[in-house]
Amino acid sequence: MTANLKRLLAACLLALASSAALAQYPSRPIKLIVPIPAGGAPDIAARVVGQKLSELLGAPVVVENHAGSNGNIAGDMVAKAPPDGYTLLLGQDSLIAINPHLYAKMPFDPLKDLVPVATLVANQFVLAVNPSLPVRNLQEFVEYARRTVPPLPYASGGNGSQHHLSMEILKLRAGIDLLHVPFKGGTPATMATVAGDTAAMFAGTSSKPQIKAGKLRALAATGAQRSPEFPELPTIGEFYPGYEVTIWLALFAPAGTPEAVLVRLRAAVEKALAAPEVAQRLNAAGGVEPFTTTPDEFAALIRSDYDKYGKIVKAIGVKVD
Numbered sequence: 001m002t003a004n005l006k007r008l009l010a011a012c013l014l015a016l017a018s019s020a021a022l023a024q025y026p027s028r029p030i031k032l033i034v035p036i037p038a039g040g041a042p043d044i045a046a047r048v049v050g051q052k053l054s055e056l057l058g059a060p061v062v063v064e065n066h067a068g069s070n071g072n073i074a075g076d077m078v079a080k081a082p083p084d085g086y087t088l089l090l091g092q093d094s095l096i097a098i099n100p101h102l103y104a105k106m107p108f109d110p111l112k113d114l115v116p117v118a119t120l121v122a123n124q125f126v127l128a129v130n131p132s133l134p135v136r137n138l139q140e141f142v143e144y145a146r147r148t149v150p151p152l153p154y155a156s157g158g159n160g161s162q163h164h165l166s167m168e169i170l171k172l173r174a175g176i177d178l179l180h181v182p183f184k185g186g187t188p189a190t191m192a193t194v195a196g197d198t199a200a201m202f203a204g205t206s207s208k209p210q211i212k213a214g215k216l217r218a219l220a221a222t223g224a225q226r227s228p229e230f231p232e233l234p235t236i237g238e239f240y241p242g243y244e245v246t247i248w249l250a251l252f253a254p255a256g257t258p259e260a261v262l263v264r265l266r267a268a269v270e271k272a273l274a275a276p277e278v279a280q281r282l283n284a285a286g287g288v289e290p291f292t293t294t295p296d297e298f299a300a301l302i303r304s305d306y307d308k309y310g311k312i313v314k315a316i317g318v319k320v321d
Contacts, residue, residue: 025085025261026059033064033078034090035071040187041206041288045121045249046090048281052272057264063090070158070320071095072107075252079113083256085265089114091252094162097305101313102160102320111306116298117251117262118269121282122291124223124246125166125202126230128216130193133200138220138239141200145176153179155189155198160318163189165309166202166222166245168316173240190216204247205229205287222246229287248291250298266295 030053034046043065050061066074075095081087096110108114127138133152135141145152156163159182171178181198183189193201194215203216208229210216220236221227222245236243251269253262272278273290282288293301 025264026057028086029060029062030057030085031064031087032061032090033066033074033087035067035074035092035095036065036185037067038065040185041123041204042090042092042249045282045288048278049120049269049272052275052278053268056268056271070099070102070160072099072103075099075110075114076107078252079108079110079254081254083254083258085253085257085261087254088117088265089252090120091250093248093250093305094160096252096302098160098162098165098309098313100306101310102318104319111302113255114252115255115257115262116295116302117253118266119248119250119291119293119298119301120269120273121288122246122248123205123288124221124227125163125204126207126211126221126227126233127170127200127219127236128193128203128207128211129200129219130196130198131214131217132196133217135219136217138234138236141219142174142176145174145178151177151179152199153181153197155192155201156180156182157186157189158182158184160313160320161186162245162247163202164318165312165316167200169243169245169312170236170240172315173243202245208287228289248301249288 032046032050034043036042046063050063054061066077071092075089078087078089100106100110129135129141135144154167163186164180164182167178183192186204189201190203190207190210192198194210205227207216211218218230218233221230221233222236224244224246226235227233270292273292279290282290
């Protein structure tokens with residue numbers, strides 16, 4: 001047997017083995033890596049959707065939390081995992097579209113080392129203030145902030161977080177000055193604002209209990225449309241056209257994952273998000289809504305957000321080492 005014939009035979013055997021593996025996918029548990037600690041909205045979304053995917057795919061989906069470095073640790077783990085569909089990432093838009101502009105050196109390239117699988121859920125922020133602040137709406141907040149010296153302190157989930165960038169965009173659009181006080185996550189930022197240590201913040205809709213209890217006062221929402229959770233609130237874009245911040249979570253796989261695996265995963269995600277019980281659990285537990293797109297729409301969304309946040313990070317000059 002010639003050397004060329006041996007190589008051809010080996011290639012054919014490898015292709016047959018790969019085809020057989022794809023036909024059996026998944027044949028063992030799938031790890032879903034989440035970049036935040038247990039309990040937050042992304043973790044809740046991962047567990048709700050992961051449970052339904054387990055049923056649809058016929059294999060366990062095991063959620064693992066690997067927090068740190070604004071999601072870079074989890075993203076790097078998945079980017080360097082074997083591209084076989086058994087290690088997936090619950091990716092936040094901040095990890096994909098903000099971190100590359102924020103960090104001087106990334107351990108991986110989110111746009112090259114990860115492949116988008118499917119969008120999962122979307123949400124928006126609510127501009128919320130401590131009830132002791134003498135403001136009842138966005139216009140009053142802007143006017144009060146203009147008159148206040150020293151500047152009002154506002155809380156965020158960390159330098160370069162979407163909480164941070166959302167407020168910086170509002171500062172630029174409204175022409176106001178505020179003092180940024182970063183925390184390690186949205187939960188401690190919310191606690192600080194409830195306690196009155198900070199005056200304002202952009203809170204996720206998971207803060208609905210505090211708002212309904214009067215511990216926070218909601219003024220406006222950041223989405224393109226009014227929030228289903230707070231339909232009475234105007235959007236900031238109604239006062240400052242073009243202002244819009246929508247938060248999304250999605251499934252990613254290592255680059256090089258076979259297309260057949262991606263197709264199988266996308267179909268399962270679409271079925272999972274269409275299930276009424278999944279939508280109800282997502283909304284009740286984390287205040288998020290199922291968010292379904294085509295692969296082309298998802299790719300366009302990533303590029304749009306990447307460009308948008310790149311300009312914002314450059315404008316405010318924030319960097320993280």
